[in-house]
Amino acid sequence: MGRGLISDDVISQIRDRVDITEIVGHHVSLSRTGQNLKGLCPFHQEKSPSFTVSPSRQIFHCFGCGAGGNVFTFLTRITGASFPEVVRDLGRKVGIEVQESAAPGPQTAQAGRIEQVNRAAAAWFHANLQQEKFGEPARRYLLERGIHDETIARFQIGVAPAEWDGLMNALADQGIGSNDLAASGLAVARDQAADGQRKGSAGFYDRFRGRVMFPITDLRKRIVGFGGRTLGDGTPKYLNSPDTALFKKGLTLFALDQAREAITRTKSVVVVEGYFDAIALHQAGIGQTVATLGTALTSEHVQVLRRFASNVVLLFDPDAAGVRAALRGLDLFVNSGLGVKVVTLPAGEDPDTFVRKAGPGAFVALEERAPSLLDYALEYSLKEAESGSLEGRIRSVDEILRILQKSEHPIEREERIRVVAERLTISQSRLIERYPALLARQKKAPEGNVPQPAVSQTFKGSPEERDLVWCLLHGKLTSSDVRRLRPDMFSVPACQTLIELALLSLDRDGRIEIRSLLDSAMDDELCGALATELSLREDHFDDVAAHIKGCLERLDLKRAESVLRDLIAQLKHAEREGRWNDAQTLNVQVNELQKRKAGATTAGPISLVKE
Numbered sequence: 001m002g003r004g005l006i007s008d009d010v011i012s013q014i015r016d017r018v019d020i021t022e023i024v025g026h027h028v029s030l031s032r033t034g035q036n037l038k039g040l041c042p043f044h045q046e047k048s049p050s051f052t053v054s055p056s057r058q059i060f061h062c063f064g065c066g067a068g069g070n071v072f073t074f075l076t077r078i079t080g081a082s083f084p085e086v087v088r089d090l091g092r093k094v095g096i097e098v099q100e101s102a103a104p105g106p107q108t109a110q111a112g113r114i115e116q117v118n119r120a121a122a123a124w125f126h127a128n129l130q131q132e133k134f135g136e137p138a139r140r141y142l143l144e145r146g147i148h149d150e151t152i153a154r155f156q157i158g159v160a161p162a163e164w165d166g167l168m169n170a171l172a173d174q175g176i177g178s179n180d181l182a183a184s185g186l187a188v189a190r191d192q193a194a195d196g197q198r199k200g201s202a203g204f205y206d207r208f209r210g211r212v213m214f215p216i217t218d219l220r221k222r223i224v225g226f227g228g229r230t231l232g233d234g235t236p237k238y239l240n241s242p243d244t245a246l247f248k249k250g251l252t253l254f255a256l257d258q259a260r261e262a263i264t265r266t267k268s269v270v271v272v273e274g275y276f277d278a279i280a281l282h283q284a285g286i287g288q289t290v291a292t293l294g295t296a297l298t299s300e301h302v303q304v305l306r307r308f309a310s311n312v313v314l315l316f317d318p319d320a321a322g323v324r325a326a327l328r329g330l331d332l333f334v335n336s337g338l339g340v341k342v343v344t345l346p347a348g349e350d351p352d353t354f355v356r357k358a359g360p361g362a363f364v365a366l367e368e369r370a371p372s373l374l375d376y377a378l379e380y381s382l383k384e385a386e387s388g389s390l391e392g393r394i395r396s397v398d399e400i401l402r403i404l405q406k407s408e409h410p411i412e413r414e415e416r417i418r419v420v421a422e423r424l425t426i427s428q429s430r431l432i433e434r435y436p437a438l439l440a441r442q443k444k445a446p447e448g449n450v451p452q453p454a455v456s457q458t459f460k461g462s463p464e465e466r467d468l469v470w471c472l473l474h475g476k477l478t479s480s481d482v483r484r485l486r487p488d489m490f491s492v493p494a495c496q497t498l499i500e501l502a503l504l505s506l507d508r509d510g511r512i513e514i515r516s517l518l519d520s521a522m523d524d525e526l527c528g529a530l531a532t533e534l535s536l537r538e539d540h541f542d543d544v545a546a547h548i549k550g551c552l553e554r555l556d557l558k559r560a561e562s563v564l565r566d567l568i569a570q571l572k573h574a575e576r577e578g579r580w581n582d583a584q585t586l587n588v589q590v591n592e593l594q595k596r597k598a599g600a601t602t603a604g605p606i607s608l609v610k611e
């Protein structure tokens, strides 16, 4: 982890004021098991929780993929932000100012600049809405759509005037140029050849004109982009910022930052397609709602949702495009471990009009009765098939069977085959004949295509090394045990580093200060993962003191044997080359070591320095 130039003192002050369980809890739904908390790992796909957080040690570790560290490690990994950015963000949260002395990288600098520009633009759009004359059409429009003032403030909704350079002129006063606006996607470079008349701000014009503006914020509450709904009949009806160094549509979900708490609490998320739908549901008290940004759901979106929720409610328009979107979702969600339902609103209603008329209770009732995504897709295909010609029916059978294949449970699949056969008046055996894969797949492992974790979590060294490090991290070593520790007793480099750090973290009594050891271990990725793994691993030794003594002795012995082998090899080499003086010295050392090794179990540690 690059600490930049932030002082260790500031870093530890911030760390001492935050609680890792609270921070992680914003991203992962955790439940308590004994001393620790557990949840589904946000860094790899899993169905049973192996992601563990320790409140007492303020660390996390995933026993599935090996990810581990402290609160800073967690935030850098989950937000993709750099270490100094994370420290600064957390510092702001707990009221500790972090002096910026390190120069950020070019990508970070660009993203930082875009964020600044977006913030200024959002403030201006929002202020426009309050302007008496200027903001009137937009205010009227929002009123018609039933959006309250409070909601306008909460989502910082604004308006872009129907001008070519309104934003450019307004922000120029703040030292924000058209190049900055273009980098943020708020201005567009004019095609000079096609548009000779309009000169204006050095060949740029405002992207958003005559639109109600919705700032899009990420989980760090940064304004990453904008969505704009036209106020007139202009096209397109909805327009989004293009992807920038700060904004990736395929990764971002509108209102996720506002919905996160409710999603974590209810373990459920409602996915809608538009800004107004999301805002209307939030306003109606359905706070676990997010919206896609004019793109189809991506597998990255699904990954983001998995971090917080175990159930997904998809709310699509029941028109053909909406159904296609739902069917695409089938491929994305299959084997994601998420329960997915599809809510269909009565004809002619959208989420916005529906909750306003019928109230949030009616929405919850719809949600409870909603079919699973698989059944929804099946029902849709069946309806198509039933109404079609014989030829069409046979064709749609293939689609239906393709969908059925996605069901992971053989019994559910059989039940559905029965329903399909009945509805289409085709015999079950004919269906299976047509799609032998339906049965063939039953024999295969149902989770064959679940991705394997990227990093192995298993400890690489000998059992003695593992147990000794475990005892060390659990405060079982006495000061005399600590005096016998040497990095070169260990074969795993991460262990060697950890022992070096442990020997630097001694208290006045010569015992290891575990908290400060853990902190320094987190600066090294491998060492940090080793420390969190063994810190959170549950182990038990009947006689800890005897076990430690045994481990130390065996490691000493192994080390002595390896030194001996090395010396003998050197001795042979020296003899072959005729370096008799060297050979003589080496010979003395070998003899000495063999003598001591013979009495090793009774003597103290062998401290032989290899020269």
Ligand SMILES: [Zn+2]
Pocket (backbone or CB within 6 Å): 041, 042, 043, 044, 051, 062, 063, 064, 065, 066, 067, 453
């Ligand atoms: Zn994991």
